[in-house]
Amino acid sequence: MIIGLTGGIGSGKSAVALRFAVKHGIHVVDADLKSRVVVEPGRTALQAIVDHFGETVVQASGELDRAALRDRIFSDPQERLWLEALLHPLIRKEIVTDLASAQSTYALLVSPLLVESGQHLMTDRVLVVDVSEETQLLRTTLRDNVPQQQIKAIMQAQATREERLKHAHDVVSNDQDLAALHKQVDVLHQRYLSLAAGENT
Template sequence: MRARTLSTKPWILGLTGGIGSGKSAVAQHFIDLGVHLVDADHAARWVVEPGKPALAKIVEHFGTQVLQADGQLDRTALRKRIFADVAERRWLEVLLHPLIGQEIAQYLARAESPYAILVSPLLVESGQHQLTQRILVVDAPEHLQIERTMARDQSSSEQVQAILQAQASREERLRHAHDVLLNDQDLHGLQAEVERLHAFYLTLRGGQA
């Protein structure tokens, strides 16, 4: 019985890319095509909701300055703290990564599509790639990543550069990639590439050609 269950289990595609690469647009089109998708950023929010043990530990460590008036985590305040201090970022990662991994695994287990997707900007750095059988990297030239992120988040060039440096390098991500989607074109072209990849992925067993 167990063997049959395993043989029908969807394989997992890891989807990643640097900030401003276009991961969200790619992920949304896969969803539109009927693929079960879990976003690690969403899982990261779930584990620090008010009442969750992780939020209490964060407040104990960083102080109430990282809370909003309504008791929610103030992500902007926390981000400033951790990007200014590598040791603080590491502390937070050690606390959150295992909890986020548990949330992700639970959601992936509910997939009913032939393959499921784990979207994560930190797929390589966090070790989440170990949950996947194949990796798709959304790639974009760095100048486009910076332009897009500044426009989207109203961030300064320096803030975007700091985030880029905290993420895996472009070379490191590409080294792990089975597939690369270069996003230096318009949305229509991007969606056509997603549809081409989706048709290919439906032919795979266990993520392998």
């Protein structure tokens, strides 16, 4: 059984995934990490990006300059769509391979673009980490030290809160402290074990 975990930027997906992994030993596949793997130096995707955007999106080390690329794609929606068309199939392939190696009773696919990319179709259930947009802005500004305007652009590129919740089978509310978040995850873990065992809960 594969659970898709999603939520907007700054919602707390990482904290939820960490609890599932560390406390309950669940195999976690992170789509964001896979998106970094497919653009590593020597990969064909990186060369395609350089050919399209130019050398300004590459650091002196030969690695992708993610900040420079982010500036380009969030100021031009067409460029973002081009990049997604290139990367999404490659990321999907990496995800499928990793999920196939899972040894735990169920596995978790963590993706900020679970709904938008169609990755939710690879899962059996969708778990949404839900917070207000104000909280998203505040947390991300403090964490990443980037202008609110850039965060708002990223939020606009992601599914709306309502759209995510429409796809949700389960929702974790992350508007309290870490202990409250962990409690919700622990309850869900028991539910997922039951579902994986074929029990209807």
